[in-house]
Amino acid sequence: MRIAVVGAGGVGGYFGARLAAAGNDVTFVARGGHLAAIREKGLTVRSPLGELRVAPGAVVPAIADVEGADLVLVAVKLWDTEDVARQLRSLAESGTAVISLQNGVQKDTVLRRHLPQESVLGGVCYISAFIEEPGVVAHNGTLQRMVFGAYGGKESGPARALLDRCLEAGIDAELSADIERVIWEKFVFLVGLSATTAAVRQPIGVVRGEAGSRSLLHDVMREVVAVGRAKGVALDSGFADDRLAFCDTLPPSMTSSMHNDLERGHRLELAWLSGAVAALGEELGIATPRNRAVADILSPYALGAPAVPEA
Numbered sequence: 001m002r003i004a005v006v007g008a009g010g011v012g013g014y015f016g017a018r019l020a021a022a023g024n025d026v027t028f029v030a031r032g033g034h035l036a037a038i039r040e041k042g043l044t045v046r047s048p049l050g051e052l053r054v055a056p057g058a059v060v061p062a063i064a065d066v067e068g069a070d071l072v073l074v075a076v077k078l079w080d081t082e083d084v085a086r087q088l089r090s091l092a093e094s095g096t097a098v099i100s101l102q103n104g105v106q107k108d109t110v111l112r113r114h115l116p117q118e119s120v121l122g123g124v125c126y127i128s129a130f131i132e133e134p135g136v137v138a139h140n141g142t143l144q145r146m147v148f149g150a151y152g153g154k155e156s157g158p159a160r161a162l163l164d165r166c167l168e169a170g171i172d173a174e175l176s177a178d179i180e181r182v183i184w185e186k187f188v189f190l191v192g193l194s195a196t197t198a199a200v201r202q203p204i205g206v207v208r209g210e211a212g213s214r215s216l217l218h219d220v221m222r223e224v225v226a227v228g229r230a231k232g233v234a235l236d237s238g239f240a241d242d243r244l245a246f247c248d249t250l251p252p253s254m255t256s257s258m259h260n261d262l263e264r265g266h267r268l269e270l271a272w273l274s275g276a277v278a279a280l281g282e283e284l285g286i287a288t289p290r291n292r293a294v295a296d297i298l299s300p301y302a303l304g305a306p307a308v309p310e311a
């Protein structure tokens, strides 16, 4: 299968490298120092599931350099989606399927603004991975799961083919006939985890162990469920309780990519997480005070570590 991975960072680098190691024809689209390092030494993935190295020739600097693909995996941060969507148009118009593994519930709306509707399949991933240094992706823990499928439960050849390739590559993967609900289910958990780990600046073990931050986690997720249900997504009314119980099963050291980004002084996906919940709540007339507070508290960090103004 010919797969193009746009964004060779934590998510794209990890899943793309596993698919390449299993014999698929994977092209990575990368940029900056990461591109230069991969061109020189290849892409290395350090993982408790085994180290991988992808050959230097598998990387290109632009989507226009991809010489045909059956499927594109989009794995750039959310602020880069619009730009990537525009550049994917000609591939998608020639029949290439597109699956975004990004977080949030707005990514596919952005992709659909630029691409043929049927080319955009839905997807989510569960993993903790990041660029440790240019050319090197580090995988924390052993979780590495993808769920994907066509919207509306339609049968999709590319999704089925990707499932087979993932399973051969040792990636925990599943096809879903209700991918919209799956994306929202992840969103409930992710917004809870990212809001609280970033606000408290501690992993889930600390957040869930303290009555105040535990109730913040629960309330943040309740608000996401209320917004999703108001949008017509088939989320169970008690889904936040279910996710809180799930949070109790996580390793205490687990944290969110947004907390990692905050700690490193990087830009945050806040506007697409708690910020999006607050904006959607306003639009739909659903109260979201906890998500609004988290979005406001973290707003000085949204574009990276803030500089204190000169006196």
Ligand SMILES: NC(=O)C1=CN([C@@H]2O[C@H](COP(=O)(O)OP(=O)(O)OC[C@H]3O[C@@H](n4cnc5c(N)ncnc54)[C@H](OP(=O)(O)O)[C@@H]3O)[C@@H](O)[C@H]2O)C=CC1
Pocket: 006, 007, 008, 009, 010, 011, 012, 029, 030, 031, 032, 034, 061, 062, 075, 076, 077, 078, 080, 083, 084, 101, 102, 103, 125, 126, 127, 128, 129, 130, 131, 257, 269
């Ligand atoms: N990291 C994680 O553990 C998880 C992340 N996610 C989600 O996955 C998505 C990707 O996150 P993550 O892997 O952490 O992101 P990273 O920042 O690690 O990787 C994205 C990479 O894509 C590059 N990039 C952006 N635009 C382009 C472009 N036009 N052409 C080529 N390269 C480009 C970036 O370069 P540059 O640095 O120059 O911007 C960066 O190297 C996010 O939505 C995130 O929320 C989901 C689950 C877990």
Ligand SMILES: CC(C)(CO)C(=O)C(=O)O
Pocket: 103, 125, 126, 127, 128, 189, 190, 193, 194, 255, 256, 257, 258
């Ligand atoms: C919650 C988690 C770690 C699961 O993949 C995630 O998606 C993120 O933090 O971005």
